[in-house]
Structures are given as C-alpha cells and as structure tokens.
Amino acid sequence: KAGVTQTPRYLIKTRGQQVTLSCSPISGHRSVSWYQQTPGQGLQFLFEYFSETQRNKGNFPGRFSGRQFSNSRSEMNVSTLELGDSALYLCASSFRYGAAGQYNEQFFGPGTRLTVL
Amino acid sequence: SQELEQSPQSLIVQEGKNLTINCTSSKTLYGLYWYKQKYGEGLIFLMMLQKGGEEKSHEKITAKLDEKKQQSSLHITASQPSHAGIYLCGADIGNTGNQFYFGTGTSLTVIP
Numbered sequence: 001k002a003g004v005t006q007t008p009r010y011l012i013k014t015r016g017q018q019v020t021l022s023c024s025p026i027s028g029h030r031s032v033s034w035y036q037q038t039p040g041q042g043l044q045f046l047f048e049y050f051s052e053t054q055r056n057k058g059n060f061p062g063r064f065s066g067r068q069f070s071n072s073r074s075e076m077n078v079s080t081l082e083l084g085d086s087a088l089y090l091c092a093s094s095f096r097y098g099a100a101g102q103y104n105e106q107f108f109g110p111g112t113r114l115t116v117l
Numbered sequence: 118s119q120e121l122e123q124s125p126q127s128l129i130v131q132e133g134k135n136l137t138i139n140c141t142s143s144k145t146l147y148g149l150y151w152y153k154q155k156y157g158e159g160l161i162f163l164m165m166l167q168k169g170g171e172e173k174s175h176e177k178i179t180a181k182l183d184e185k186k187q188q189s190s191l192h193i194t195a196s197q198p199s200h201a202g203i204y205l206c207g208a209d210i211g212n213t214g215n216q217f218y219f220g221t222g223t224s225l226t227v228i229p
Contacts, residue, residue: 043219090160106162110159
C-alpha cells in the first residue's frame with residue numbers, strides 16, 4: 001500500500017501571498033488531519049476532514065482553511081502569508097473519523113516545508 | 118500550556134546506553150501513541166498503548182502506560198545511532214475524539 005503523500009515537499013513564498021498544499025491519504029482512509037510544526041510551538045492540530053466535511057478544527061486563524069475531495073484527497077490553503085507561518089506542515093490519514101482515538105492510528109506524510117520570506 | 122509534557126527535552130547518549138523518555142498529562146490519556154521523527158520529516162508510528170499498565174515492545178524499544186493512564190514512558194535498550202531523532206508522544210486527551218495533542222518532543226542524539 002502506498003503511504004501518505006504530500007506535495008510539494010518544499011515551498012518558498014513571500015509575505016502576503018497565498019499557498020495551497022496537497023495531501024493524498026492511504027487508499028481506503030477517509031480521514032485527513034493537518035498539523036503545523038514549528039520549533040517554538042511544536043506540533044499543533046489544524047483541522048480534520050472526513051467524507052469531505054471538516055469535523056474538527058484547532059485554534060488557528062481563518063487564514064488557514066482546507067477542503068477534502070470525494071476521493072479523500074485534501075488540500076490546505078493559507079492566505080495572506082505571514083513570516084510566522086513558516087513551518088513544516090504534516091498531514092495524516094486514518095481510517096475512521098475522530099482524530100487519533102482508540103484503534104484509529106494515524107499515518108503521517110513526509111510533510112511540506114513552507115518558508116515565508 | 119502544553120497538554121502533554123515530555124521529558125527530557127533533549128538527550129545525548131553514548132551508543133550502547135539505555136535511556137528513558139517520559140510523557141505526562143494532567144488528564145487521562147486515551148490511545149497514547151509514540152512516534153519517531155527524523156529531523157524535518159514526517160512521523161513514524163512506533164506503538165500505541167491504551168490500557169492502564171499496558172506495556173509493548175518492538176525491537177529494543179519498550180513503552181508503558183501507567184495504571185492511572187496519565188503517564189507513559191519510552192525505554193530504549195542498548196541505543197544505536199539509528200535511534201537518533203525526535204520522539205513524540207500523542208494522545209486524544211479526555212477521550213473527546215475531537216483533537217489530537219502532541220507532546221513537546223524529545224530530541225535524541227546517539228554518539229557512536
């Protein structure tokens with residue numbers, strides 16, 4: 001089985017621009033969660049999508065949005081980029097809804113490294 | 118404040134030494150996960166613990182969840198350079214199924 005894939009792997013943008021990141025889950029997984037990882041804040045939950053609907057959302061401003069398609073692939077968009085948005089963005093897929101609860105292991109992609117100049 | 122605190126923050130050990138990493142929560146842990154991350158890369162699942170008192174091992178790595186389900190430890194026996202990386206614990210705190218929290222991470226360096 002192919003793992004979780006994320007594209008692009010690296011991205012450089014300037015302040016004020018917007019960016020779209022893509023995540024393809026493991027075949028058969030319907031839940032995709034997004035995380036932001038920075039040296040200062042560590043790994044923080046952004047949101048989770050299941051069956052094309054956002055189920056859970058972390059404490060991030062509205063500039064961070066996402067969507068999920070019928071094939072479970074997900075995209076994350078960040079508008080009006082700020083320097084502080086520079087981070088490694090990880091997505092994880094799982095079979096069931098509800099983040100990583102009981103018996104619901106998450107499989108992570110390699111991440112997209114976003115640098116905002 | 119962090120929902121999951123890990124200690125130590127970083128660890129430098131000589132190859133062959135044993136080490137322990139701790140993950141502590143102020144609330145009951147449900148489905149406690151341990152991951153390893155190579156610098157700047159994705160997370161690799163190590164193991165999951167659910168029941169109080171549960172202990173699991175894989176190769177030279179053993180993880181335990183205490184009886185009260187508020188602390189977990191990860192123990193590496195006879196460390197090797199391949200064990201180097203960042204170790205993260207993760208859990209659904211409070212069994213809400215709504216959000217997954219990660220620990221603060223422990224950076225492990227193994228000196229050959």
